[in-house]
Amino acid sequence: xxxxxxxxxxxxxxxxxxxxLAQAMGQAVEKPIKTVDVNKDGKPDVSYYGDVKTTARIExxxxxxGQPDVIVNTKxxxxxxxxxxxxxxGSFDTTITDANQFKQWINMNRPGFKQTLGKSDxxxxxxDFLGHEIxx
Numbered sequence: 001x002x003x004x005x006x007x008x009x010x011x012x013x014x015x016x017x018x019x020x021l022a023q024a025m026g027q028a029v030e031k032p033i034k035t036v037d038v039n040k041d042g043k044p045d046v047s048y049y050g051d052v053k054t055t056a057r058i059e060x061x062x063x064x065x066g067q068p069d070v071i072v073n074t075k076x077x078x079x080x081x082x083x084x085x086x087x088x089x090g091s092f093d094t095t096i097t098d099a100n101q102f103k104q105w106i107n108m109n110r111p112g113f114k115q116t117l118g119k120s121d122x123x124x125x126x127x128d129f130l131g132h133e134i135x136x
Contacts, residue, residue: 032059036116039064046116050074055122062110063088070110070117072102077123 033051035044045064050056054077059068069085071092079099083092086109096102099120106118 038112038116046113050122053123058117058122060110060113060117062113070113072117072122074122077121079120079122 030049032044032047032049033055034048036046036048037043038045041064043064043066045062046058046060047068048055048058054074056074058070058072058074060070060072061067062069065088067090069088071083073080073082079102080097082096082102082105084094084096084105085092086094096105103114103118103120106114110117
């Protein structure tokens with residue numbers, strides 16, 4: 001019995017030292033390189049993922065419920081597609097593969113996110129958006 005308890009303590013220590021269970025299982029835990037608080041409630045509404053040179057994916061919570069409802073995918077910094085949960089039911093029901101069409105959709109449906117999502121070239125780090133709280 002003492003060996004079982006000691007084994008559990010050692011296992012828990014390994015998970016703790018590794019940073020997380022996901023990392024211990026070989027799965028990377030991805031953290032955003034930058035977040036933007038569009039409505040200034042102290043919670044990130046847009047999260048940018050990638051490295052210091054290129055933004056690879058952008059996730060946005062456009063109805064402020066804490067769940068992403070717009071995901072922008074890029075390849076080598078160029079817009080590839082946007083997945084949209086237009087009715088906020090948790091399922092992405094619209095995919096847009098044209099950058100200009102996505103910009104039009106943003107302008108018509110989520111104008112408050114035009115500055116944070118309306119780019120077609122993501123080859124550089126996301127800029128500091130004027131009027132938005134930025135966390136790094």
